[in-house]
Structure formats: C-alpha cells, structure tokens
Amino acid sequence: MTTTIERPLIGVAMVCLGVMGFASADVFTKLLVTSLPVPFIMAVRYVVSVAVFLVLIGPKRRVGVLRANRHMLVIGRGIILTLGSLTMGIALQTIPVGEATAIIYLSPIAVMILAIPVLGERVTALGWLGAALGFLGVLLIIR
Template sequence: MPPAPAAPAPLTHQPLRGLVLVLGATLLFAYNDTTNKLLITEYNVPMVTAIRYIGHCLLMLAIVAPLHGREMVRTQRTGLVIVRAASLALGSFLVSLALQRMPVPETTAIVYLCPVLVVVLSGPILKEKVRPAAWLAALVGFAGVLLIARPGGGLDPLGVVFVLGNVIVATAYNLLSRVLAHTERTMAMLFYSALVGAMGFGIFLPWTLHGAAPTPVQLVLFAGLGVSAWLGHYMFTQSYRYAPAALIAPMTYVHLLWAGLLGWFVFGHAPEPIAIGGMLLVALAGIISAVRPRKGQRPAQLASEDGLTEKAG
C-alpha cells in the first residue's frame, strides 16, 4: 500500500500575518507584470514566458521537492490538473501580448474582472448558490471595464482583446481550481502549473531564443520573473491559512495600487481620471463578491475556495 498523503497544514487565526503575506504577494505580482513589460519591449513574448516558467519550475524542484517529495507530483485527476496548468500558461501568454500594447495598471484592472466572473459562473457550472450581490458585482465590474477600455480612451484595441482573452482563460483556470481543491494538494497544482508552462514554451526556445545578449540588469530581471511568480503564488496561498477569506480577498485589490505606482515609477504612466474610476469600480465589484455572505460553509472550506481564486498571468 502506498503511504497516505500528508495532511495539509492546519489553519490558524493570525490575521496580521495573513495580511502581510497577501500584501507581499500582490506586490510581487505587480513587480512580475512590470518586469514582464520591460523585457518584452526588447525580447519576444514566447521567449520571456518560457524563461519565466522554466525559472519557476527549477525553483520548485530545488526548494520545494526536497521538502514534499512525491507529494509534489501525486495527483488524483491528472488530466484536469494539466488542463488547469495549460489554462494558466495560455493566460500568461495572452496577458504578455496585452502588456506589449497597454499600460500595466489598465491591464491589471481588466484582469481583475476574472474573480467576479468566477463567482457568477460558479452557479451554473459548479452548482453553487449565487446570491443577488454577485450579479450586482458583475454589473459593477463590467461598468468599470467599459470605463477603462472605452472608445477614445487611448488603449490599443488588440491589447484589450488579448487581456479579455486572458480573463476568459483565467476564469476557466480558477473554476478548475475550485473543482480540484477537493482532491488535489495546492503544492502539486503549483508544480504542474510551472511544469506545463516550462515544457509548453520551452519546446519553442530554439526558434524564439534570439535577440541581443541580455545586460546584467536584464539577467537579474529574467531571474526575477521566476522568483516573483513562485514566491507570489506561494505567499498568496499561505495567507489564507492565517486569516479568513472575507479579510484577505478584498486586500488582493491592493494589486491595482501597486500596479499603478510601479507603472508611474518605471514607465511614467499615470492613468486618466476616468480610467481610475473604472479601476475603483472593478475593485469594488471584487470586494462585493469576496465579502458576500455564504451560509453553511466552514472557514476551511471558504479558504480552500477563495484561496485558489488566483491571478492567471
């Protein structure tokens, strides 16, 4: 008989620790987006994406594998785990194409329409009860996106198409995360996400690995892509072990603040007032979705569901 899977780490009530972790995770996500945009101005998107996933995968093999052993690769529904990982890889590719054409803050804000769609679609697809507040959040979120991507707003139309494609793929990724959370360990799903992305984009490296030799600064940026992706998702997942979902989930929208600050600091881009209003509406929609009451569910179950509603990009 194979050994029984190790039990997940217990949940504890340390809200301050949870908040620090989620603030750090969102800062790393914003750093990853900003670094990605810097690099894809000099190099092609498939190559940058491949290096990111290869770095992410190597870090997990070097740091996580010695601690978790076979638990990191053991799955019960391998096919769905791979489909979920492929959805994340495709989402990363689409958001990189969007970042080539759009500023970081506006791209990030539209991506955050995904959690609202996950809540709305969890009814017909996952047979979860969707309350009226979720539909209100969806309307508020779409209104925010219309303000950000409005005609005449200066955003590249093709970039908007790419980021909306990311939202669709990310919604599928997060719905699969909810389904798989009942049978799969988080660390295994993180590893397969890195592995599928590394293999899917790495196989094309012989044809995409071209351009000027990277400078020392660019080498640091390339290394930072993998580190920030892995550490950000790890910190994000861990934050739900220390604080309730109703406290953590709204704080994920601090990502919009980090993205705006880094976009202004690195690229000198400040969103227009109307676009800022749209970003605030998207954030409000997510907060309404996150804090909606859900009766009859245990805190651990809420953490399992909301903790796996992650950024796919």
C-alpha cells in the same frame, strides 16, 4: 503552533505577497516585451518557477505533492494559465500595464459566472452587487 486566529492573517499576508509578485512580474514583462519575444519571456518565467518549486520541495523530498488524482484538471489548468500569461504578455505590448491590470480585475465576474455551472455554486444578490461595483471601479480606472 499556529492558532486559528493567526491562520487567516497568514492567509491574508500570503495573498498580499502573491499580488505583489504578480504585479512585479507584469511590470517586468512590460519592460521586457519591448526587446524580447513574449513566448521566450513566458518560457523563462515558468522554467524559473519550476526551479524554485523543486528547490522548495527538494530538501523535504515530498514527492507526494506532485501526485494528482485529477491529472486532466491539473494539466488543463496549466494550459489555461500558460495561455493567460501569453495573452497578457501580448497585451502588454500594446496597452499600458495599468490598463491591462485594471482589465484583469474583471476576473471576479468571470469566476462568479463560471462557478455557477462548473462548481454548482449559488451567487447571492449581494455577490452580484459587489461584482457590479467592482466592474464600475474598473471602468473608472480604464477611462
């Protein structure tokens, strides 16, 4: 049984693995965009993702995980993710992967701004300060 102390560590480990996965995907995308069309690369990426997902849930037969009570939000998120992947692939055709990744790290500011009207969250002054410092770091990397 997982203790409450281990759960955050598992969460941190999963985030680190996810970051490595996305970073690897971007590097491989940068290599592939020189010889293949971006939509093809993204289509293969998502077909493989679906196949892996089906293999993972298949033995458990947990089809219930596929049921959503907010279908339009799930579909909208999928569309936004697809558009984000396509635009990132196009960006990687024109700028170095390091610069593209640095620009992606502006997303915390976008998330904070969207969280106010969409989720009704309140962002503290400390949160804005952290976002501003992160933005300065991004500017240093890009420069």
